Structure formats: structure tokens, C-alpha cells
Amino acid sequence: MRHASLAAALPCPIARSLEIVGEWWSLLIIRDALLGARRFDEFKRSGISDNILSSRLKGLTDARIFKRVRYQTSPDRYEYVLTDKGRELAPVVLALRAWGRRWTKGNDFSEVRHEGCGGNIGVALACETCGEVPQAVDTRVTI
Amino acid sequence: MRHASLAAALPCPIARSLEIVGEWWSLLIIRDALLGARRFDEFKRSGISDNILSSRLKGLTDARIFKRVRYQTSPDRYEYVLTDKGRELAPVVLALRAWGRRWTKGNDFSEVRHEGCGGNIGVALACETCGEVPQAVDTRVTI
DNA sequence: TATACTAACTTGCATGACGAAAGTCACGGG
């Protein structure tokens, strides 16, 4: 049965985001793209099956997370390049990475470091108005 | 076929995280918990099916994202409370929210605001060593 | 005693997501 809509019952940007990037493997494809992967075989290194990769790339291109760019003719061949919309998923991927570094055990096949300083990149909450790291947040639910 | 391991081919904290929270509905359950939901019916407001909710809550409790706390006897009834491990998924959920606010259209059934200031909460990258917002990052892939 | 209500599940079944494996395509090169 097709995945149920995550956003049908409660309108929510989180649910709408997950409808786009929440399928199995999707965020890993975006991870690999953020690390520089563009071509089909580069994405395959994650262990994903061909048919799933093809399907995901098509869906993510339809959602304008990627754009398909021809890099060769005869025959025509395409690579998948992140759009601005796609690149701005970096905080999501990095937040998962920071959480995973803290709460799961195992190695990392990649490094992401602060250029110059060399420090690891984390993710912090920040108020969009005053810029401060919030000590507390007010939540309100409208149902 | 059972979901393939996301982390088998490439060791990665992002993949390991998604193995825990990447199933359909999981991050929305955590969203609702962060907003205060604890009981089964509270989680059901998202639109999720009973059997899926039960299955997800069990899996997330096994992964120590939640702990199951008895709130009543006769009969025994339990609510699901986030652990520290679970609460620290907030940056992931808020990063999805910030992205969704920017790139998808639609309303939000909840508000998350900076206590006092009232500003919306965003997510920013930050160097874990020097604390700065990185202007550029170095990435290295070891395959 | 029988019935209703409650919150939290479980069960049965159908559909399609997922994934492995093999095959195809359109080229160029030897």
C-alpha cells in the first residue's frame, strides 16, 4: 500500500518535508550529493539497489531537490546536481550526523570539518529573530 | 523484503541514525512527543494507524528513544516519555521544520518560539571546536 | 447480573514499497 500522507491530518512543515525526503535511502542520497556525488555509480556506493536509486533520483528531481544535467553526448548521459533547495537540506543531514555521533557506535566513512579550524561541525538551535541560542522554547499546538 | 541496512556498505552516523528513526511516521511521533504527547491517543492525532503506531512505539522504546512509564493501574496503562536520547533528536526535527517552512507551502498546526523573545526557532551549523558558524567546510570521503 | 465505556492495543487481509538479480540500451573501441 502506498505510503500514507504524513501531512493529511495535521498541517505541518515537518510532515511535508518528510513526504519529500522521508523514503528509505533518500536522505542518504542527499548525504552523498552533499559530499560531492553526482553520477549514478557514485550514489551506488551507499549500497542502494539500482531500481531504488533510479526511482529516488527521479522523485527527488521531480521535487526539485536535484536537477539533471547532461555531461556527455553519444550517448547522452546525465548527472544529478543538487539545487539550492537540495543543498539547504544540509542542516537536516548534519543534525542526524551529530545525533548519530553521540548516540550510535561505529565509524564514519566521511569527515566534515570547519575549514581552517578543523573542528567538527555540529548543529545548534538559534532564534531567527534575535539570533540567540534559546534556553527554552514555547510550544503551542493548535488542534 | 525487510528494509535493507542503510549502514552496511558505508559506516556512517547518518545511516545508523536513519536505521533507528527513518521508518515512515517515526520522526512525526518524535515531533509529537517533543510537543508534549505521551499517550497513545495523543500520538494518533497525526493520522497514523493503530498497528503502525504500536509497532513504532515499541521499536523506539527498544532503541531507548522513549521509556514506557505506567501512569495508571487497574488496568495497567502506560505512556511514552522521551529519554535524553530522544529529546536530542530535537535539532533534526527542527531542521526539517525550518527547511519545510522555507521550501513547502502550507500551514503549521504548532508553533515553536523563543521563550520571551517570541522569535521562531531555526537551526544553524556551528563548529564544535571554536563555536563559529562555518563559512566553509572541508569534506573528505574515505572509500 | 448484564451492558456500556474506556484506552490501548491485536488481528486479518490487501496493496504496493522495497530489493535482488538479470537483462537492455546506446554508444565507442579494438
Add this chain to the structure above:
DNA sequence: CCCGTGACTTTCGTCATGCAAGTTAGTATA
């Protein structure tokens, strides 16, 4: 003509997902 290449497509089996109905273990009420 055969082989290699990169990028898919196709086939088929398994099981994740989800709907709808049912069950459980209590209490309350008539």
C-alpha cells in the same frame, strides 16, 4: 563482430504499510 561502459529497466518475491474490525482488562451504571 565482440567487448566494455554507465545508466538504467524488468521480473519476481518478500514484507512494510495501512484499513477496518476485533480484543483486552479494567470500571461504571442500570
